Amino acid sequence: MKITEKPVAFYPEFVRKSGPHKETTHYCPGCGHGNIHKMIAEAMVDLGINERTVFISPVGCSVFGYYYFDCGHMQAAHGRAPAVATGIKRANPEAIVISYQGDGDLAAIGTAETLHAANRGENITVFFVNNAIYGMTGGQMAPTTMIGQKTATTPRGRIESVHGNPIRVAEIIATLPAATYVERVAIGDSKHIMKARKAIRKALTNQVENRGYSFVEILSTCPTGWKMDGPDARDWLVEEMTKVFPLGVFKDESDHREGAWHRQVEPFDPAKRDAYLGAGEAEAKAEKLPLPAELHCKFAGFGGQGILTLGLFLAQVGMRAGLHASWIPSYGPEMRGGTANCSVNLSERRIGSPLVDKPNLLVVMNQPSLEAFAGDVVQGGTIIVDTSIVEKCPEYPGRRVVRIPATGIADEVGTPKVANVVLLGAICAATGAFPQAFVEQSLRETVKKKDLVDLNLAALRRGYEHVGDAG
Amino acid sequence: MNDSVQATAPFIEIDAELCKGCKLCIGVCPKGVIDISEKLNGSSYHPAYYLGRDCTGCALCFYACPEPAAIKVVKP
Numbered sequence: 389m390k391i392t393e394k395p396v397a398f399y400p401e402f403v404r405k406s407g408p409h410k411e412t413t414h415y416c417p418g419c420g421h422g423n424i425h426k427m428i429a430e431a432m433v434d435l436g437i438n439e440r441t442v443f444i445s446p447v448g449c450s451v452f453g454y455y456y457f458d459c460g461h462m463q464a465a466h467g468r469a470p471a472v473a474t475g476i477k478r479a480n481p482e483a484i485v486i487s488y489q490g491d492g493d494l495a496a497i498g499t500a501e502t503l504h505a506a507n508r509g510e511n512i513t514v515f516f517v518n519n520a521i522y523g524m525t526g527g528q529m530a531p532t533t534m535i536g537q538k539t540a541t542t543p544r545g546r547i548e549s550v551h552g553n554p555i556r557v558a559e560i561i562a563t564l565p566a567a568t569y570v571e572r573v574a575i576g577d578s579k580h581i582m583k584a585r586k587a588i589r590k591a592l593t594n595q596v597e598n599r600g601y602s603f604v605e606i607l608s609t610c611p612t613g614w615k616m617d618g619p620d621a622r623d624w625l626v627e628e629m630t631k632v633f634p635l636g637v638f639k640d641e642s643d644h645r646e647g648a649w650h651r652q653v654e655p656f657d658p659a660k661r662d663a664y665l666g667a668g669e670a671e672a673k674a675e676k677l678p679l680p681a682e683l684h685c686k687f688a689g690f691g692g693q694g695i696l697t698l699g700l701f702l703a704q705v706g707m708r709a710g711l712h713a714s715w716i717p718s719y720g721p722e723m724r725g726g727t728a729n730c731s732v733n734l735s736e737r738r739i740g741s742p743l744v745d746k747p748n749l750l751v752v753m754n755q756p757s758l759e760a761f762a763g764d765v766v767q768g769g770t771i772i773v774d775t776s777i778v779e780k781c782p783e784y785p786g787r788r789v790v791r792i793p794a795t796g797i798a799d800e801v802g803t804p805k806v807a808n809v810v811l812l813g814a815i816c817a818a819t820g821a822f823p824q825a826f827v828e829q830s831l832r833e834t835v836k837k838k839d840l841v842d843l844n845l846a847a848l849r850r851g852y853e854h855v856g857d858a859g
Numbered sequence: 860m861n862d863s864v865q866a867t868a869p870f871i872e873i874d875a876e877l878c879k880g881c882k883l884c885i886g887v888c889p890k891g892v893i894d895i896s897e898k899l900n901g902s903s904y905h906p907a908y909y910l911g912r913d914c915t916g917c918a919l920c921f922y923a924c925p926e927p928a929a930i931k932v933v934k935p
């Protein structure tokens with residue numbers, strides 16, 4: 389019995405994808421990216437490489453590649469995927485590195501990176517998804533837009549004398565001596581699709597066998613940008629695009645390059661990097677304080693309340709205690725509403741991702757933040773609420789809620805600006821993470837203006853006392 | 860599939876909730892055995908469905924479908 393179904397190189401559920409639908413993609417109906425993803429995932433399984441693949445997502449509609457493939461990921465700045473791929477491949481030659489890029493990414497802003505990575509013959513695989521438009525930004529002209537094709541920026545169609553001609557990237561790459569394999573395929577009709585599937589496998593197999601740089605241009609569809617339905621878009625691809633972008637193999641030296649493509653570069657040595665950055669020294673100098681439990685924190689409030697600085701304070705205390713620490717502010721949609729949040733991890737082990745989706749400590753300084761994040765807090769976690777500002781704070785079953793009028797206390801101490809320091813005291817008391825004297829010393833060393841040290845210390849102590857008294 | 864009833868003919872399964880109604884599977888099926896439903900699914904798409912006969916298990920619909928998990932092809 390043969391079953392053809394979702395390849396296991398896709399995550400069972402796309403948990404990183406926002407919104408309620410975790411098993412479908414974020415792509416529009418009929419979009420070619422989905423077909424190409426599927427064929428890449430299938431090839432990863434069949435070649436047994438997903439455990440060592442690093443998929444580099446571009447800027448474009450496929451920016452969220454990391455939602456889908458169960459492999460390593462890096463999301464590159466616009467057009468820079470081949471440069472990022474070069475770094476990853478050279479640092480870790482065992483990795484199978486995929487640079488997945490659209491036409492805007494690869495052939496406009498990233499033209500230089502594209503040509504130079506090919507010209508160096510990097511042992512990577514590039515999948516170039518040519519849909520003749522900038523899909524993500526609303527259908528503007530791309531370097532590969534066809535003559536006469538209407539886009540948001542060529543409302544009367546692309547005109548040769550004004551906008552130049554569509555660029556045939558595969559043909560250009562094929563002129564570079566270092567490139568190993570260059571083919572253009574399409575996802576038009578079934579014959580095309582099955583050929584594309586073969587080319588994708590070959591381009592990955594080449595990398596597994598160290599045969600050097602492989603480039604597969606895949607003519608794809610953007611039904612939304614083209615203002616067509618799925619089937620019409622496939623027809624237009626077959627009838628029109630293939631005239632300007634002929635399909636076929638433009639170069640294939642695969643058979644002559646077996647094993648010959650191991651680079652003569654010094655292998656990457658993490659110890660050398662750490663020595664260079666002085667990272668090892670800092671670790672050695674810090675006193676080591678054990679942490680009762682790993683902290684995965686989310687701090688949220690209005691911009692200007694010092695919520696991001698609170699996160700930084702805690703991360704710095706953690707670093708002084710010899711812990712691994714991460715701090716990352718969020719500029720998600722909630723930023724636009726004038727609110728801010730940051731994530732902090734403190735651990736005795738290395739931290740894999742700085743993101744915190746399921747905090748065990750949440751500190752909120754406004755009502756919308758409580759409502760947005762309280763549901764994410766894990767069972768047994770702690771929620772600290774500034775009740776000077778948050779009016780409604782219900783109970784959350786299985787979670788400890790610490791109520792503290794932090795802004796009011798700070799005002800009593802001298803200024804509402806130190807509300808975040810009151811909260812720092814509350815955090816340390818509630819989690820038992822650090823001895824009070826240690827946090828006080830850290831604060832003394834961190835606060836830049838020395839005349840403000842006493843104010844900050846007073847705020848910190850009031851935070852500690854409040855939680856100590858309450859619990 | 861029920862364990863006791865072993866299917867002998869190839870067939871496909873379309874998960875109506877994971878289908879975006881793009882009709883690409885319909886266009887490629889050499890046997891013409893996929894159609895689009897009158898009903899809407901939870902995401903407001905008219906999903907594709909299998910007519911329940913004559914599938915050859917060629918899997919062309921699977922590769923034409925952009926969604927990872929909408930179509931499953933079984934060839935006994």
Ligand SMILES: Cc1ncc(C[n+]2csc(CCOP(=O)(O)OP(=O)(O)O)c2C)c(N)n1
Pocket residue numbers: 447448449450466489490491492493494497517519521522523524525530610
């Ligand atoms: C530095 C920078 N410049 C411009 C943009 C805006 N931008 C986002 S995606 C994109 C082009 C996407 O087109 P393409 O690479 O063809 O991908 P598609 O969405 O069509 O798959 C542009 C110009 C950006 N995000 N960053």
Ligand code: SF4
Pocket residue numbers: 414415416418419420421449519523524609610611612613
């Ligand atoms: S805008 Fe175009 S490329 Fe982007 S998801 Fe929609 S159809 Fe695909």
Ligand code: SF4
Pocket residue numbers: 870871887888889890891892893913914915916917918919920921932
């Ligand atoms: S497997 Fe082939 S015959 Fe069966 S429904 Fe899909 S395309 Fe049609």
Ligand code: SF4
Pocket residue numbers: 418873877878879880881882883884885906907923924925926929930
């Ligand atoms: S190709 Fe996939 S998403 Fe499109 S209609 Fe068919 S099953 Fe649904």
Ligand SMILES: [Mg+2]
Pocket residue numbers: 448490491492517518519520521522523530
């Ligand atoms: Mg594009």
